[in-house]
Amino acid sequence: GAVVSQHPSWVICKSGTSVKIECRSLDFQATTMFWYRQFPKQSLMLMATSNEGSKATYEQGVEKDKFLINHASLTLSTLTVTSAHPEDSSFYICSARGGDRGSQPQHFGDGTRLSIL
């Protein structure tokens, strides 16, 4: 159980392109999803919290107009990197948790490796 699917796995595109990443919870309803960014050999940096039916909450320093998040259903959240530039190249990972109890673990998608040329 607790499977999270993230698509696509790899994206290579030109500078200025907008890229959409999907995160789906396959066998449970995810009231909350999280989007992380991870640089090589570093920890996970939380970018934003996505709540179904409401606006995402962004962490300090994360541009909400740059990283658009939509959580339209209990099983799907999307992250759109708008007008991507080489500095946006990174590993983006989503996670999902069901229920409202704060102690529930997060289940991660496989991640998306984004390379902007």
Next chain:
Amino acid sequence: GQQVMQIPQYQHVQEGEDFTTYCNSSTTLSNIQWYKQRPGGHPVFLIQLVKSGEVKKQKRLTFQFGEAKKNSSLHITATQTTDVGTYFCAGPARGGGNKLTFGTGTQLKVEL
């Protein structure tokens, strides 16, 4: 702000040797979670500790939560090549919202 540090940052061991990673939080945690990320993979939940002084075991892995609930450790007995990866601890972030603050991670390499 809240910081969760792990030591060591890297650890190379020979297969069969033991391994321990230590996690220290700048704030008291209501619980602590441990995740493993294989090279090129995504973090996978291992365990959650809630009680002060709690100790849990999963086969060769032993997890401990400190009495003050500000530190934790993960000990692997007789490492195997399948243990390779980065181990992260994580605790509830200040400000709530069900967010987690991840530790800096310990990368484990196991050599034959």
